[in-house]
Amino acid sequence: MTAPAATHHLAQVNIALPVAPLDSPALAGFVAALDGVNALADAAPGFVWRLQTEDGDATAIRAFGDDRLIVNMTVWTSLEALAQYVYRGGHVAVLRRRREWFVPMDEAFQTLWWVPAGQRPTVADAERRLAHLRGHGPTEYAFTFRAPFPAPAGPPVRQTGDWFCPA
Numbered sequence: 001m002t003a004p005a006a007t008h009h010l011a012q013v014n015i016a017l018p019v020a021p022l023d024s025p026a027l028a029g030f031v032a033a034l035d036g037v038n039a040l041a042d043a044a045p046g047f048v049w050r051l052q053t054e055d056g057d058a059t060a061i062r063a064f065g066d067d068r069l070i071v072n073m074t075v076w077t078s079l080e081a082l083a084q085y086v087y088r089g090g091h092v093a094v095l096r097r098r099r100e101w102f103v104p105m106d107e108a109f110q111t112l113w114w115v116p117a118g119q120r121p122t123v124a125d126a127e128r129r130l131a132h133l134r135g136h137g138p139t140e141y142a143f144t145f146r147a148p149f150p151a152p153a154g155p156p157v158r159q160t161g162d163w164f165c166p167a
Helices: 025-043 079-088 091-095 123-136
Strands: 008-018 047-050 070-076 110-116
Antiparallel strands (some): 008 070
């Protein structure tokens, strides 16, 4: 017996402010790792989609009212699949170097939300969700790994965030 198809997938966006232009020596390690990290995501269990240009990444996409920001937006089959990729796979090595490449942000820079399966979020959707999280904290509309919400009509999720072992 097969499980019923998921009615919702998990969208996530995170933004980052590089410490220097992408073509600078200070960002050479990040730029060198980008293709590999994207390939890991593409092959990860539960991966559905990622925002990208013809170049294969999203570094040229401008959003959030600041042309210096880098946007990463993906869709996953579940919260667990995304957490597995982010915190337990090859992505961790790059994640550990984020302070070397990106300016620490004073406000939320990542948010998660549920989309109907097959729907692709837009950058405008992501901007609204992140603004909502910043203004209202975690809600069903926009939430975080530490304060997750279940998919509509889905099973409950643990609210503590302890299960994903953040880096």
